Amino acid sequence: MGLNNIVVDDMDDKISNEEHLYIGIDAGMFKTSVCTSDGKRFSERSVVALSRSDGGSEGTVLLGREALDLKDGDIREPLAGGLKSEEDVMALRKFLEALLAENGIDLNRNVYAIVGVPSDSDKEYKKKVMELSRELFSGAMLVDEIFCAAYKKGLLGGSIIVDMGLDKTDICIINSEVPQDTDHLSIPCAGKDIDREIVKLIKERWPASQVTEEVAREWKEKYGHLGPVSDNCTVEVPLEDGNVQGSIADELEIACEFVITDIVSGITRILSDVDPDMRESLRNNIHIFGGTSGLTNIGTFIENELKELGGGKVRSDIDSVYGISEGALELAKNMPPEFWKQLVAGKQDEELII
Structure with missing residues (x-):
């Protein structure tokens, strides 16, 4: 279904005469972010748990860090597994309901949402997200x-x-239309691989290291870099029998380069498949975002790697936390009123996935 293929009917203007709210949602594996038409923006780690420590029969829904810190609860990351089970779908529902309620979103009013989904999502995943959203x-x-x-x-x-x-x-x-399968490439190299490589390299240097991937992620977000940096990246490394202080600048650089080089190979691959007439304009209009895009010198590193293709221009101008949810909100606000009218009337039979 395309953005321009929405059927218009002759209903009375129900939506414009009622109080309503538009929201954009980025339900990511690691973080979920939400933007609303009344100016709210909030995000949370995509983790949920139910605690009964308060003695209540229903329990308390905990999100993000509070859920991760729970010692005896059923801690779930529902989006990490691709919503393979009904338990994950229920966990996602609890997560979204609690997240929206905590931030003052009343689902009893008219709320119209656009949810961003990964380009390579399978039909079953989209179906479950769509059913829950409805x-x-x-x-x-x-x-x-x-x-x-x-x-x-x-x-x-x-x-x-x-x-x-x-x-x-x-x-x-991206070239005017919603991307098709041939416009998209997904590669299994990302932030988690950098975290694992950091843990491995530090273990090689300090065999008694107790560094976890969670700690490595925090160091990466604070000090991660490609090429030389002025900061010496000094940290406290937990060992079996205490801590040791040291610079991990070299380990961070090696781990980041290890993964980003593979990502550059993916960019090169997708460029090699496009029409030569488009190649130059595309390689000079590359935009990176997401958690890993915050590494120091990442744009310069990618541009240097692309010199074999004649160069390229890389920009980090998309908000890594809210870029997707902001765009989803803008789409929701700009959809024709007739589109949302059809949903109110229950007359929209097409699969609302584009």
């Missing part, structure tokens, strides 16, 4: 998350968008 909101639609980010930044005229996530990196050519 239960929660007055109207909902799923849109390719990279298209959402490009829409917000006005990058639909011809660009390459690189979303460097936790578990994978999505590389997508």
Whole structure:
């Protein structure tokens, strides 16, 4: 279904006469972010747990860090496994309901949502997210998350968008339309691989190291870099029998380069498949975002690696936390009123996934 293929009917203007709220949601494996038409922006780690420590029969839903710190609860990361089970779907529902309620979103009013979904999501995943969204909101639609980010930044005229996530990196050519399968490349190299490599390298240097991937992620987010940096990246490394202080600048650089080089190979691969007439404009219009895009000198590193193709221009101008949810919100607000009217009337039979 395309953005321009929405059927218009002759209903009375129900939506414009009622109080309503538009929201954009980026339900990511690591973090979920939400933007609303009344100016709210919030995000949370995509983790949920139920605690009964307060003695209540229903228990308390905990999100993010509070859920991770729970000692005896059923801690779930529902999006990490691709919603393979009904338990994951229920966990996602609890997560979204609690997250929205905590931030003052009343689901009893008319709420119209666009949810960004990964470009390579399978039909079953999209079906489950769509069914859940329809239960929660007055109207909902799923849109390719990279298209959402490009829409917000006005990058639909011809660009390459690189979303460097936790578990994978999505590389997508955006050229006016919602991207098709041939415009998209997903590679299993991302932030988690850098974290694991940091743990491995530190273990090689300090065999008694007790560094976890969670700690490595915090160091990467604070000190991660490619090429020389002025900061010596000194940290306290936990060992079996105490801590040792030392610089991990070399380990961070090696780990980051190890993964980013593979991501550059993916960019090169998708460029090699496009029409030569488009190649130059695309390689000079590369936009990176996602958690891993914050590494120091990452843009310069990628540009240097692309010199074999004649060079390239890399920009980090998409908000890594809210870029997708902001774009989804803009789409929701800009959809024709007739589209949302059809949802209110229950007359929209097409699969609302684009």
